Amino acid sequence: MINQPHAIGIDLGGTFVKYALVSQLGDILFNGKLPVGCDATLEDTLDAIQESIQYVVDEAAKKGIELKGIGIGSPGVIENGVVLGGADNLDRWENIDLATIYYEKFGMPVFADNDANVMGLGETAFGAAKDCSDVIFIIVGTGIGGASVINGQLYGGYKNRGAELGHLTIQHDGIPCSCGGRGCLEAYASTSALIQQYADKTGKDVKEINGHYIIEKFKENESEAIACLKDHTDYLGHGIAGFINTFAPQKVVIGGGISEAGQFYIDMIKDSAFKYAMPDCSTNTDIVAASLGNNAGCLGAASLVIKHL
Numbered sequence: 001m002i003n004q005p006h007a008i009g010i011d012l013g014g015t016f017v018k019y020a021l022v023s024q025l026g027d028i029l030f031n032g033k034l035p036v037g038c039d040a041t042l043e044d045t046l047d048a049i050q051e052s053i054q055y056v057v058d059e060a061a062k063k064g065i066e067l068k069g070i071g072i073g074s075p076g077v078i079e080n081g082v083v084l085g086g087a088d089n090l091d092r093w094e095n096i097d098l099a100t101i102y103y104e105k106f107g108m109p110v111f112a113d114n115d116a117n118v119m120g121l122g123e124t125a126f127g128a129a130k131d132c133s134d135v136i137f138i139i140v141g142t143g144i145g146g147a148s149v150i151n152g153q154l155y156g157g158y159k160n161r162g163a164e165l166g167h168l169t170i171q172h173d174g175i176p177c178s179c180g181g182r183g184c185l186e187a188y189a190s191t192s193a194l195i196q197q198y199a200d201k202t203g204k205d206v207k208e209i210n211g212h213y214i215i216e217k218f219k220e221n222e223s224e225a226i227a228c229l230k231d232h233t234d235y236l237g238h239g240i241a242g243f244i245n246t247f248a249p250q251k252v253v254i255g256g257g258i259s260e261a262g263q264f265y266i267d268m269i270k271d272s273a274f275k276y277a278m279p280d281c282s283t284n285t286d287i288v289a290a291s292l293g294n295n296a297g298c299l300g301a302a303s304l305v306i307k308h309l
C-alpha cells in the first residue's frame with residue numbers, strides 16, 4: 001500500500017475543513033477536521049486549509065509516503081484552480097487562486113473543483129459508481145447540488161460554470177428558487193422543500209422538523225408523511241428522468257443525509273424516474289445511494305489528483 005501513489009484530499013465546508021491522506025485505491029490512511037467558525041475571515045479559512053495540508057504532509061513523512069498532489073473541494077464556481085465566486089457563506093471567497101497559493105507553499109500540484117463536482121467524482125472513482133464512465137450525481141440537502149461525469153471526466157460546461165443540476169426547471173413559472181429563478185428541482189425536491197411541504201400539510205413548525213423526522217413518520221404510516229415523501233420522490237424522479245434522457249448515465253448516484261434513509265427511499269425515486277424517462281435512454285441506467293458518506297468530499301478531492309497520475 002505504501003508504494004502506491006497517495007494524495008491529499010481537502011474538503012472545505014461551511015463549518016469545517018476536512019483533510020485526508022488517500023491512497024490511489026481510495027483507502028484513507030489518516031484524516032481529521034479543523035473547525036472554521038461562521039465568523040471566519042478569508043485569512044482564517046486559507047490558514048485552516050494550510051494547517052490541514054501540513055498535518056497530512058507531516059503524517060505522510062512519518063509513514064514514508066510520497067505525495068503526488070493536493071486536491072481541494074470548495075463551494076463556489078472554480079475554474080483552473082481559481083475560486084471565481086458564488087460561495088456567499090464564506091468571507092470574500094472570490095478570485096482566490098487556490099492552486100497557486102498552495103503550490104507555492106507545498107511545492108506539489110494542486111487541483112480544485114466545486115464541492116458537489118468533487119463528491120460526484122469521488123463516488124465515480126471509489127464509491128457507488130466505481131468502474132462507471134458516465135455518471136450523474138445529485139446531493140439532496142438544504143439545496144440540491146450535482147455533478148456530471150462524462151467518459152470518466154467531470155463535465156462542468158464552458159469555463160466550469162454549469163452542472164447546476166439542482167436548478168433544472170421542473171415546473172413552468174413555479175415557486176421561486178434560491179438562485180433567482182423559478183420552478184427549479186431544488187425548490188421542490190431539496191430536504192428543505194420537503195420540510196416546508198410537510199409543515200404546510202401538518203401545521204407543524206419547520207424548526208421542529210427535519211428529514212429524519214419525516215422519514216420516521218413515513219415508517220409509522222402517517223398519511224401526511226407518506227403524501228409528502230411520495231411528492232418529494234416524484235419531483236426527484238422528474239428531474240432525474242430529464243438527466244437520464246440527456247446523458248444516458250450508467251448510474252445516477254444520490255447523496256445527502258436523506259439518501260441514507262434506506263433502500264425504500266431509492267426505490268421510490270426509481271419508480272418515478274423510470275416511469276418518466278425514455279426507455280431507450282434509461283435501459284442501461286441504475287439509480288443508487290451514494291456510498292462514501294462523510295468521506296465523499298475528501299476522497300473526491302484526492303481523486304482530482306489521482307486521475308491525473
Ligand SMILES: [Zn+2]
Nearest residue numbers: 167177179184
Ligand atoms: Zn434554482
